[in-house]
Amino acid sequence: MSNLLGLVTLPNIIFVSSILSVFNSVQCMIQPLGLTRKLYSRRSHEVTPLSSHTFAAWTVLSAILRYKCSMDLSNPV
Numbered sequence: 001m002s003n004l005l006g007l008v009t010l011p012n013i014i015f016v017s018s019i020l021s022v023f024n025s026v027q028c029m030i031q032p033l034g035l036t037r038k039l040y041s042r043r044s045h046e047v048t049p050l051s052s053h054t055f056a057a058w059t060v061l062s063a064i065l066r067y068k069c070s071m072d073l074s075n076p077v
Contacts, residue, residue, distance in 0.1 A: 010073065011070045011071070011073050012070070014066050014067075014069055014070035014073075015066075015067065015070040015071075017066055018063045018064075018066035018067040018070060019063075021059050021060070021062060021063035021066065022060065022063045024056075024059055025056040025057075025059040025060040025063065026056075028052045028053065028055055028056035028059070029052075029053060029056045032048075032049040032052035032053060032056075033047060033048075033049060033052065
């Protein structure tokens with residue numbers, strides 16, 4: 001159990017978050033109206049391919065930032 005707790009560190013959590021964000025972005029780019037409409041089921045009529053692609057681009061940008069932060073957490077900038 002103590003070995004498993006050694007893997008749960010802030011850089012590892014941020015890294016996993018960035019990987020999942022990349023998966024979400026790829027899903028939004030390849031199939032823009034697939035799972036995205038299910039996520040926003042209350043206003044599914046407002047989900048368009050353009051909004052899905054915009055969300056994907058923003059998520060990729062934040063995933064890159066998360067990845068870079070997970071690799072160098074000691075950088076104060």
